[in-house]
Amino acid sequence: MDYWIVGLLMDSHLTINPFIHQSIHPSIHYPKQMMLNFKTTEDTVNREVVILGVGMTRGGEHWGKSLRQLFVEAALAAIDDAGVDRIGSMYIGCMSSGLFNGQEHIASLMADYLGQKHVPATRVESACASGGAALRMGFMEVLSGLNEVVLVGGVEKMTDVSTDGATYALSTAADQTYESFYGVTFPGLYAMIARAHMHRYGTTRKQLAEVAVKNHLHGSMNPFAQYRQKITVDEVIHSTAVADPLNILDCSPITDGASAVILCSREIAKKFANGNPSLREKPLVKITGSGQATDTIALHSRQDITELRAVAEAAQQAYKMAGKKPGDIHLAEVHDCFTIAEICVLEALGVAEKGQGGKAAESGYTALGGRMPVNTSGGLKAKGHPVGATGVAQAVEIVHQLRGEAGDRQVKNARVGLTQNMGGTGGSCVVHIMEAL
Amino acid sequence: MITPAEYVREIPAHHRLEAGRCKKCRKIYYPARQVCPECQAREFEPLSLPREGKIVTFTVIRVAPSQFSDQAPYAMGIVEVQPGVRLLTQVVDCDLDKIEIGMPVSLEFRKIQEDGEKGVLAYGVKAVPR
Numbered sequence: 001m002d003y004w005i006v007g008l009l010m011d012s013h014l015t016i017n018p019f020i021h022q023s024i025h026p027s028i029h030y031p032k033q034m035m036l037n038f039k040t041t042e043d044t045v046n047r048e049v050v051i052l053g054v055g056m057t058r059g060g061e062h063w064g065k066s067l068r069q070l071f072v073e074a075a076l077a078a079i080d081d082a083g084v085d086r087i088g089s090m091y092i093g094c095m096s097s098g099l100f101n102g103q104e105h106i107a108s109l110m111a112d113y114l115g116q117k118h119v120p121a122t123r124v125e126s127a128c129a130s131g132g133a134a135l136r137m138g139f140m141e142v143l144s145g146l147n148e149v150v151l152v153g154g155v156e157k158m159t160d161v162s163t164d165g166a167t168y169a170l171s172t173a174a175d176q177t178y179e180s181f182y183g184v185t186f187p188g189l190y191a192m193i194a195r196a197h198m199h200r201y202g203t204t205r206k207q208l209a210e211v212a213v214k215n216h217l218h219g220s221m222n223p224f225a226q227y228r229q230k231i232t233v234d235e236v237i238h239s240t241a242v243a244d245p246l247n248i249l250d251c252s253p254i255t256d257g258a259s260a261v262i263l264c265s266r267e268i269a270k271k272f273a274n275g276n277p278s279l280r281e282k283p284l285v286k287i288t289g290s291g292q293a294t295d296t297i298a299l300h301s302r303q304d305i306t307e308l309r310a311v312a313e314a315a316q317q318a319y320k321m322a323g324k325k326p327g328d329i330h331l332a333e334v335h336d337c338f339t340i341a342e343i344c345v346l347e348a349l350g351v352a353e354k355g356q357g358g359k360a361a362e363s364g365y366t367a368l369g370g371r372m373p374v375n376t377s378g379g380l381k382a383k384g385h386p387v388g389a390t391g392v393a394q395a396v397e398i399v400h401q402l403r404g405e406a407g408d409r410q411v412k413n414a415r416v417g418l419t420q421n422m423g424g425t426g427g428s429c430v431v432h433i434m435e436a437l
Numbered sequence: 438m439i440t441p442a443e444y445v446r447e448i449p450a451h452h453r454l455e456a457g458r459c460k461k462c463r464k465i466y467y468p469a470r471q472v473c474p475e476c477q478a479r480e481f482e483p484l485s486l487p488r489e490g491k492i493v494t495f496t497v498i499r500v501a502p503s504q505f506s507d508q509a510p511y512a513m514g515i516v517e518v519q520p521g522v523r524l525l526t527q528v529v530d531c532d533l534d535k536i537e538i539g540m541p542v543s544l545e546f547r548k549i550q551e552d553g554e555k556g557v558l559a560y561g562v563k564a565v566p567r
Contacts, residue, residue, distance in 0.1 A: 164503045171502065177447060178468060181439075182526050182549060182561065183498065183505040184513050191496035192515060199494070199538050244497040300515040300523040305494055 049142045049287045050269035051434065052279070053082025054396040056259035059226035059384020061159045065256070067101050068113045071155040074258035074389075075114050078151065082262035083276035088147030090114075090121040091137045093130035093154035094388035099169035100158050110153065127173035128337060130154060131259070131391025132421030132430030136290050138263045139432075148268050153260035154389030166254045170387070173424040175298040187251055187338065189299050189425045191243035194340035196305040198245070200355065203343065205245060207358030209236035211339040212249050212381050214361045218368060219378020221409040226255055226384030236339075250339040255384030259393035263287075266437075282403040289324065289433030291317025297427040306355075310429040311348035311422060319350075322433040324416065326350035329372060329433070331401055331411045332418040333394035336379040342366075345420055346374065349431075368409060376401060376409045391421035391430060402436040439550075439557045451561040452546065454488065456522065457481035465522045488544040490518035492564070497533050504550045512536055516544065516564050524562075531566045541567045 055077025057070050065073070071092070079087070090111055098104045111121035124134035131154030138152035158166050171180045174189060197203045213233055219225035231249060239249040264272070266286065273279040293313035296302055302309070319325060326349060334349070336342035343357035351372060352360050360366045366374035377383045377397035380390060398417035400406045415436045422429040449455040450468040457469030461478035467486055472479055495514035498505070505511070512528040514536070526544070528536055542564035549561040 167500075167502055177443070178450075179525050180502075181451075181559070182513065183501060183508070183511065184525060185498060185500065185502060187500070188496045188498045188513055192494040192513070195496060195538070196494040241497075241499045243499060246496075298525070300493075300525045303521065305515065 047143055047145060048266035049139050049263055050266050050437075051261050051285045051287065051395060051399050052264050052269045052272055053078045053080070053084065053262035054260070054399045055079075055081055056224055056389070056393050056396050057257050058224045059255040059257040059386060062157070062256040063159065067097060067103060067106070067155060067157040068109055070157060070256060070258040071110045071153055071260075072113050074155070075110070075151060075153050075260040078153075078260035078262050081278075082264075083272050083279065084149055084262055084264070086149070087116060087119060087151045087262070088149050089119055089141060090116065090151045090153065091134040091141075092121065092123050093125075093132070093134035093152075093391055094123055095125060095127050095130050095156060096169045096172065096387070097155075097157070099172065100156065100161055100166070106155070110155070125388075126428045126430070127423030128335070128385070128387045129391055129421045129423035129428045129430050130388040131393065132419065132432070133292065133391065133428070135261070135392055135395055135432060136292055136430055139287050139290050142263045142265055149262065149264045151260060151262055152392055153258060154386070154392035155258040156386035156388040157256045158254045158386060159256050163254065173427075178298055179300075185243060187243040187246050190338040190340050191246045192299065193305055193344060193425065194245055194338075197340060197343065197355075197358075200306060201358070203355075203358035205237055206233055207343070207362050208245070208250060208339040209233040210361040211336060211342045212236050214367050215336060215375045215379040215381040218376050218409055219382025221407065222378050222383060225378040225382050226253055227378070227382045246338055246340070252337045252380035252385035255386040257384055257386035257389050257393070259389045259396050261392060261395050261399070282405070283436035285399045285402045285434050286437050287432055288435045289318035289320070289322030289431070291315060291321070291431045292429065293317070294428050295426055297424060299425045306344060308344050308348040308422070308426040308429070310426050311345055311420060311431070314429040314431040315349045315420070318418070318431040318433050322435070324433055328416055329418045330414045330416045331373045331376060331398070332420065333377060333379070333397050334374055334420040335390070335422045336375055336381050337385060339381070342374065342379070345422070349418070349420060368411065373411050376406065376411060391419070394419035394421055395432065395434070398434050402434060438554075439552045439559050440555065441557055444557050444559060451549075451559070454486040454544070454562065455483055456486050458484055465519065467522055467524055486518045486522065486524075488562070489567070490516040490542055490544065490564070492528065492536065492538055492540045492542060493517050493523060494538060495528060495536050504552065514542075514564055516542055518544070526562055526564050528564045528566070536566070543567050
């Protein structure tokens with residue numbers, strides 16, 4: 001963690017405009033030492049990044065709302081939740097507004113429609129991990145001291161195109177020339193992971209279904225979930241076949257949605273929280289670990305088809321930064337784009353033994369009330385999967401849980417949460433660890 | 438979406454199964470690469486992959502992309518042609534219920550898809566159980 005900061009800040013005390021802080025929030029008094037905090041790497045390493053506000057739209061088919069309206073709705077919710085009235089910069093996770101909506105350059109569009117004149121805004125793309133990657137960019141910017149208040153959002157509007165159009169857009173997250181070319185779909189790629197996992201480890205069709213059943217049960221308690229109905233193992237196993245052995249109820253849906261968080265330094269967070277009655281009594285949520293990694297984009301290029309190396313690598317980075325082990329995590333939001341994905345992710349995170357991930361949902365270990373609840377929001381499966389927004393929405397859920405605002409789905413005494421967001425079949429992955437202060 | 442330029446560019450890989458062997462560590466990559474991820478070497482020698490292999494894993498696609506929908510349901514598998522050298526392709530000319538992991542296959546030259554808009558016929562290999 002020290003290394004990139006050194007590079008980033010080498011001469012930053014010479015180049016950063018000292019008035020940058022004043023433009024963030026004129027009503028806030030900044031202590032003198034904060035105005036001068038660019039000079040040493042030590043200060044930067046010691047800076048703490050807090051998620052002060054969160055917001056999201058409900059997942060669903062928002063035919064009446066545009067891409068920009070969805071984003072602004074989520075961003076305003078986060079801004080209001082945090083109680084900030086100005087932001088220093090923005091990062092926006094979005095996978096494919098070009099293919100879904102024929103609109104690129106959305107960082108500018110979103111800053112414009114959010115009314116944030118002239119703020120720096122950057123779109124971040126890493127397929128379905130775009131939101132997580134954007135969160136990491138915002139984390140790094142606050143950590144660096146470049147800006148004190150950063151908005152990280154994610155948005156995807158997927159239902160303006162036909163299902164075939166959406167399938168095509170999503171397929172561009174695979175290797176177009178050596179995977180999609182031959183007619184494979186994303187359910188097909190994950191189905192091949194599932195088949196290999198079942199063959200090698202004896203994972204059962206029922207164990208796959210248990211993941212979807214659990215996540216729908218959780219989603220039934222989340223007012224922001226796209227699907228709030230409970231389902232049964234039998235319904236999953238007998239739902240329409242998509243790519244054997246995966247059925248439609250093994251797959252996350254096509255979703256319109258947006259999510260946003262406000263990141264700031266702990267010092268600034270305390271001031272805002274003290275002035276905000278709804279936050280004053282709640283713990284601040286700090287990002288204590290961040291990791292990101294890649295793997296081969298093509299599934300067939302991996303030595304072990306069932307192993308998500310990018311997830312394992314990103315998780316190790318995040319655990320190390322946070323000083324945590326898998327057993328220290330109280331709850332997690334993981335990337336269950338397909339039921340098999342949650343199983344393989346839990347193994348890569350070190351939550352389950354290699355090959356034993358199928359037992360986690362089946363035994364109740366990852367259900368609400370279990371040892372480590374996973375996807376209390378309903379996960380991608382039930383909450384919905386607006387691809388670029390998903391990684392940020394995961395953080396929204398963890399913040400609600402760590403603040404004790406999760407209602408019926410509240411995990412008792414939750415102090416440490418983890419988010420895991422991945423692109424494609426695991427070609428990219430971002431992991432964050434968050435703790436209640 | 439396949440453009441004529443891409444079609445021509447990919448003939449060595451898709452038609453002839455041309456791969457690259459790292460001159461330093463001897464690892465084989467399909468398709469050929471410019472940098473070896475194992476040893477960082479940048480020199481490769483071309484070779485053609487064998488046209489036989491076995492199925493590592495597979496699926497049956499029942500909901501297909503539009504340019505493949507007339508073929509659905511169809512099987513797709515990851516085929517290992519040499520230890521550690523794999524490619525993804527369709528598994529054809531067989532009973533979809535009889536495909537198994539470990540099954541030996543031959544890779545045969547076939548039409549893969551046609552792009553309606555540009556009229557490009559794209560060819561490659563498909564796996565046929567032996």
